């Protein structure tokens with residue numbers, strides 16, 4: 672059984688979808704640990720509900736190679752999935768897990784990406800610019816913020832009277848539908864359709 676870590680900072684809906692998906696199927700992969708940098712984040716309770724251990728790592732610990740790699744080693748982590756994680760990924764982790772760190776961003780990158788663009792801020796910017804569509808981008812993580820090879824995109828329509836909350840709800844529904852399946856396809860090397868059919 673291979674083991675993934677999920678890194679999350681917030682409410683944890685994506686983390687929970689991925690935990691549910693992997694830990695209820697025999698896929699050769701399971702979620703071994705959630706790493707969270709924010710005490711009190713919703714993801715902590717959600718992980719606990721599924722009996723997934725949480726490692727709380729404030730920024731200073733997270734950026735300390737000995738501490739972070741120590742946690743990765745102690746859970747035998749083979750791949751990392753970012754699910755609303757707001758700290759930059761340090762280079763020592765990127766070089767250890769080349770091509771094995773996956774992120775989701777709630778816009779059609781490169782639009783509305785980069786520093787300061789996360790969660791609700793993205794949807795506010797999309798509405799303020801009068802965009803008629805938005806979407807999700809799932810990509811591998813490299814040294815560049817929101818850079819890295821794109822694995823998957825999906826779009827949704829934005830109507831003129833949508834609020835940022837409306838756009839966020841549409842994006843969450845794309846995330847729920849696609850993120851676990853794209854992670855499964857990427858980690859196993861099998862076609863995405865195998866996993867979407869099963870959803």
Ligand code: GAR
Pocket residue numbers: 679680681682683684685686754755756775776777788789790793842843846
């Ligand atoms: C998600 O929409 C995710 O795409 C976004 O944060 C939200 C987290 O929600 N990620 C980013 O903005 C990364 N730059 P969640 O905590 O309920 O999964």
